[in-house]
Amino acid sequence: MTAFEIKLSDKDDDGAEGDATTITATKPKTQRPPMYKVMLLNDDYTPMEFVVMVLERFFGLNHAQSVEIMLTVHKKGLAVVGVFAFEIAETKVAQVMDFARRNQHPLQCTMEKE
Numbered sequence: 001m002t003a004f005e006i007k008l009s010d011k012d013d014d015g016a017e018g019d020a021t022t023i024t025a026t027k028p029k030t031q032r033p034p035m036y037k038v039m040l041l042n043d044d045y046t047p048m049e050f051v052v053m054v055l056e057r058f059f060g061l062n063h064a065q066s067v068e069i070m071l072t073v074h075k076k077g078l079a080v081v082g083v084f085a086f087e088i089a090e091t092k093v094a095q096v097m098d099f100a101r102r103n104q105h106p107l108q109c110t111m112e113k114e
């Protein structure tokens with residue numbers, strides 16, 4: 001939808017040739033895609049250093065940010081590690097789950113609509 005529409009109609013209704021011009025302001029509709037929170041869940045077995053590596057590798061966080069988030073998950077049970085469009089969130093979850101499985105750690109990563 002454009003911000004302004006120009007309607008051409010015979011509003012003057014005089015039956016004569018030529019249209020009256022009506023300028024109608026319409027609200028521009030900004031479309032934002034739904035966003036998804038990606039979360040890491042705590043468990044008793046995955047090594048802390050492994051979780052830090054996951055955060056650095058797949059979420060582009062620096063070491064200090066990764067340690068902080070890992071400790072939040074460890075203490076609170078879970079933490080949001082990022083918010084992404086659907087396909088990106090889905091890819092991150094798959095990458096983390098695959099990396100954890102290949103290294104035989106029970107680490108769980110999930111996503112949820114914001």
Ligand code: TYC
Binds near residue numbers: 040045073074
């Ligand atoms: N609780 C784990 C430990 O004590 C560490 C851990 C942190 C595991 C975050 C998973 O998402 C996690 N080794």
